[in-house]
Amino acid sequence: MIRLTLVHLTFLGMDKPPAAVEFSPGLTVIYGASDTGKSYVEEAVDYMLGASELKSIPEDDGYTRILLGLRVSDGRSLTLSRAIGGDTIEVFNHDLREMPSEPADETLKFKHNAKSKKNISRYLLTVLGIDGQRILQSGRGNVLPLNFRDLARLAVVNDTRMADQHSPVLGTRNPLNETREKSVFKLLLSGEEEPERPAAPSNLEKQFGKGKIAVIDHLIDENRGKLTMEANQSQLREQLDRLQAALGEVTTAAVELAEIRTSLLRDRRGLEEINLAAQQRGDEVEQLLARFALLKEQYESDLARLQMVGEAGTLLGYFQTGTCVFCGAEPQHQHPEHHLAESTQLAASVSTETRKTTDLLSDLLLMIEDLEEQAAEIESARAARHEELTHNAAELRALDQRMQPVDTDATELLNARSRVENELALHAQIEQLEDLKASLSTVAPAPPTARPDGIPAADVADFERMIHETLEAWHVPGSNRVRYDPTTAELSVDGQPRKSRGRGMRSILHAAFAVSLARRNTARDLIHPGFVVLDTPVLTYRRPEDPHEDRPELMTADVAENFYRDLLENPPGQVIVIENPTPPASIRGRATVHAFSVDGSERQGFFPPRERQ
Template sequence: MNIGCRIKKIAFLGNGHCSKIIFDNPVHIVHGASNTGKSLLIEAIDYMFGAEKLKPVLPESKNYKQVVMQVTLNGEEFTIFREWPSIKFEIYNGHIDTKIDSDFYGYFKHGQATNNVANISDFYLKGIRGAKVLSNLHGEKSSLTIRLLSRIILSSEEKIISTASPIVVGDRTEDTTNKNVFKFLLTGVDDSEIKLIVRKKEFTSENKGQKEALSYVIDSFKLDLIFPEENGDSLHERDKKLTISIDGLLEKIGYSQEALSEVVSEKKIISCELMDTSNRIDVIKVNLANFKTLNSIYSCDIDRLNSQEEAAFLLSVGHSGQCDFCGETPKTVCNQLTNVKNLAQASLAEIEKIKSKKSELELTTHDLEKQLNILIAQHETLKKKLEHLDVETERRVPDLISEDSSLATLRKEKSSVQQDLCVHEKINAFNKRLQEIELTPVPKPYKSKDFYPEDESISDFCSIYSKILSEIKFPGEHKVDFDFKTFDVIIDDVPRHLNGKGVRAILHSVFKVALLMHCRSKGLYHPGIVILDSPLVTYRDPLNSKLGKLSTDEKELAQTKISYHFLNFLYKIRDQGQFIIVENIDIPTSFKDSIGIDTFYGKNATVGQRKGLL
């Protein structure tokens, strides 16, 4: 459980003087005569909880310049030093009497935090930083601070007898904030998620600004129109007609492209055939040239072989093979004559072969010449066809170019129309938004009941309040209801504020104690400390007290032992928090050994008795 804050000691230092009170018991009472510094004690504790100023009212105050408070915060011990006056808090680790640099924890300040120095709330509220509470019914929020929680912690004598709710005491402009602090403690749920509602003046100004901005945007869009004289309906009709025209032209272009494609395809085929024919013609011409050369070679070979055969014949004619001198026939001569004869025969045989080949060559040449003539004729035919297709292509291309140009023109016009349609669509959307803004009513602020604590939490709180009344023997049936109009309790059908001062004071005190007990029972955050100034004023001296005579209900209460029962009850629940009570009345002697007591005797103090706070 988060035990919150406990005060261990508060001390006043200055000019060699030191005055202190040690709170060594969860329930501690400071009582005594008037003008002894009891109220200053309450104000000094508030000062150390972040109050802006501490106004010294006692003559002895001039001897003191600094307040020191030792606290235990969520189980950790700290000592807080603050000059008197000053916005600076100097905090050290541990409960110390002398500042040691090694124990320094950090500086904090009153008011707006700086880049390097946090507000004192950041120290006290480490466990719930960032919690937000509503400041007003427009949903504006402020951070939960120790100053807001000080209304839960501290109850001055003026506030404790006030007819105002124990939770909304203070400046009425802060009532909403105080109520929502109470709701936060009661439920554990802050107001971070509440949406902000714009105020009427801001709404009107914002509304006007939005309308001017939208009107400017609409006028800007109108300047972008290509056909400003045409409205949306006219443009839609024009767009439809353009679509039909474009579709028709696309179909026509399709036919034209298809026809041209056929011509181009045929032209490609004929070009290939023409090229093939040309290649074949070239090949035949080359072959004929080669054949002509070969034929010449054959003719030359025949002439040479004829000459060779005639020479051999002449050599052998009239030659007997005998020697003219001796008449004998040499063997060598016979061999040579045989060779000449064989050569003549071989030449004749070779001549016949060549003539056969020459004859075949002439037939082949004749066939090739016929093929060449046919191919030349085909080449001319193909050439004429290609020329015709070129003419046809040139005839069709301008028509297609014209159709493409018309299509581009139509498409450009359609694009412009569609652009204007898009602009008109934006203009219509902004006009709609402009009308919506003009028709939007001024938002109404939330109602107070929108932020009332849930019934279950209020019921639990009232139940605890009733049990406390029973425990302290408060007169009546202890029926407790909650009045959301006053944010206060109704006891036995009587609103708290209708009671006398003393009854209001004890009921205010019970309210603060019940809130602490509720938070503890639910495991919710609570500062963990309740400081009450004069909760038992019912027992005042009606002749000497500044509060005057007792009212009827106060007299009835004064006849009870409620002071004893109230203090006894606080002692019973001492494990739930710290209770510091400042009172003028005498304390029952039965408590002297169970609760902490400091007595200020004032001017009547004797030796060993404390005169006052300072």
């Protein structure tokens, strides 16, 4: 099985020196004067493992975040990060000792939720490989998944529960949780989860059984009154099959007509797009013809003017005397052939310009002729498409007329099918109600009561032997004959129940219970988180007074010496002990020891003194 080891607990705050304690993978002892933060370490560890709150102390003022380092037995390092008072726990997949500067690998809720994996309980159970293990919730047989808090209560024991009169198994001290807590202990001792079983009816369900029959009769009558067809379920199913077949045929016809209509609409859109393009081209041709008509008039006017200029120039050259009309020369400067030469030159210019304009006019007339042919073709094609569109519209109208009865038939068939299906649903409800009535009317034998105390006798005897060996190793006086009663969850030693013993003996026995459970389950590869945190296990134990001794002695030194020696020589896994008295000197160098506010200690407490902050 996978195990967890606590590595360190670190408090961080803005402008605050870190407050940290390192844990050994074997034995760690934290001791010292009262009010130095020893028990606060245990409470903070429990808080990081999913407890709902952490009671504040004056020394934690200014600290805002807690880090709990974990090492998994498969080699992984994890760090849990939680704000003081926060409801989420961040997980980093490495050892972290300072304020996080990167996003967390996981962000989880502190509260267990069986329906979501985004909580610290499901996360740690998954790491341990035991997520989804079933435990018993009540004597009726209801089961629910294991919660990591169920394990934490057995592994992390504060000073109040250490000496409490309640059984170590019943950590919540709530009678409503007894079945659940006994089932958890059964799971740990035997390694077998609760099987799925039918839940027995509650007393309330039995009391209301007869009333339910009357209600069911009323519902049956009510549903029968809603029936509108005089047909049984078999006839209705046959009718439904016929309607389905007819509806299939109508649907097929409707699909075929719809495909034809889609094709016609596609053709119509194509014709309309061609018409639009042809209209645009026709408009362009019309505009060009209008412009070329104006240009033609201009060319014809130019030719008429050129003809007039040629004729007028000849006349002027022959009949007028005086200043030359062509070049402006005075008579005395004119030579005999002067007018003739000028007239000839004018005629040549007029002729050249006339030829050029005539050529341009000829080209323009060809273009006009071509454009007029295009216009005629466009108009002819438009008329043809108009006929096609008219034919298309007629086909669409005819198709719509064909589709109308098909749609009507489909609507009627759907309505008929709905009515038949509603009738069948009413018959089914009546049948279910009659079955339910029959089941309530028949007294069935109740399933056997679930037994959270049904731990195999061999496992109970093995655990009793383990506690006996632990008490013997610690030199607790007496024969240390141990008995565990699975029904009451009570632990007895030498015939005397733990709850009837004194406070000191209750603490010793609770510590032996927790250590033996860890030792046994580790040795047998059964479920256990892998660590035990014990707050004040041997402080209050006093040795029985010997009337023959002059000075009765406290048993603390003797039991404590053997208590620590056993944890070192026969380690049950990781153990963290929190005590007031100084531990035996023999553990120095063999265990990690943190002394708070004692002579020679470097620390005044878990938190640094305020003058050093």
